[in-house]
Amino acid sequence: MSAAKSYSDLHDKVVARPGATERLAALREETLAEIGLHELRRMLDRSQTELAGTLGISQSAISQLERGEDLKLSTLRNYVRGLGAHLEIVAVFDDDEGEVTAIPIQVGADNG
Numbered sequence: 001m002s003a004a005k006s007y008s009d010l011h012d013k014v015v016a017r018p019g020a021t022e023r024l025a026a027l028r029e030e031t032l033a034e035i036g037l038h039e040l041r042r043m044l045d046r047s048q049t050e051l052a053g054t055l056g057i058s059q060s061a062i063s064q065l066e067r068g069e070d071l072k073l074s075t076l077r078n079y080v081r082g083l084g085a086h087l088e089i090v091a092v093f094d095d096d097e098g099e100v101t102a103i104p105i106q107v108g109a110d111n112g
Contacts (some may be wrong), residue, residue: 001106036066037065037066037079038066040083041066041083044083044084046083048062048063048066050106051082051083053100054082055078055079055082062079073087073089073107089104089105089106089107090102090103090105091102091103091105
């Protein structure tokens with residue numbers, strides 16, 4: 001018998017473990033919460049040049065934006081719109097008992 005296992009066999013064994021579905025869902029959510037702008041763009045199969053054309057800016061401006069650490073919300077909103085989405089901001093509060101409250105917030109006027 002081969003030592004190599006198929007992905008589906010491994011997946012089935014992992015999912016069969018107690019609590020696995022919940023742990024995998026939490027890990028997926030955590031991973032998506034930390035995605036970078038360049039990763040988001042790549043997931044959507046868009047090039048920097050294509051996005052730059054959509055936004056009417058240069059490819060180098062997209063590169064700088066994706067490497068930036070302190071973006072203006074308007075810049076981020078435009079970037080996300082250029083990918084065909086809209087920006088939502090959520091304030092997340094953790095209390096002492098492990099409860100999490102997420103409150104959507106609006107910053108500035110965004111009518112579309």
